[in-house]
Amino acid sequence: MAIVKMDERRSASCRFVTGMNPEGSETYMTRTIANFKVESLLDDVYEVAGMMASLYPYSIKNINMNERCELVEG
Numbered sequence: 503m504a505i506v507k508m509d510e511r512r513s514a515s516c517r518f519v520t521g522m523n524p525e526g527s528e529t530y531m532t533r534t535i536a537n538f539k540v541e542s543l544l545d546d547v548y549e550v551a552g553m554m555a556s557l558y559p560y561s562i563k564n565i566n567m568n569e570r571c572e573l574v575e576g
Contacts, residue, residue, distance in 0.1 A: 506576035512538035514551040514567050518560035530563065540569075 513536040520531045535554060538547055547567055555562045 503575045505573050507571040508574050510540040510569065510571040511536070512540060512542065512547065512567060512569050514538065514547050514565060516551050516555045516558075516565055517563040518555070518558055519563050520560050528563075531558075531560065533558070 513534050515532050515534040518531045518533070520529045523529050533554065535550060538550075544567070548565060551565045552562075555565075
């Protein structure tokens with residue numbers, strides 16, 4: 503029996519460098535945008551995350567995209 507993906511969801515997270523702790527390590531803050539359409543192009547997801555990042559006074563460390571789905575027998 504074939505396995506099928508159901509209920510697909512995407513989100514993008516921006517990780518910001520917010521400063522340094524007393525030991526000299528970077529401190530971070532993460533903000534997430536949820537519910538991207540599965541058909542969204544990666545360029546579009548990256549662009550939206552970058553626009554969100556521009557709203558914050560911190561430098562961006564990285565952008566991550568997560569995909570979640572349920573696997574069922576079809």
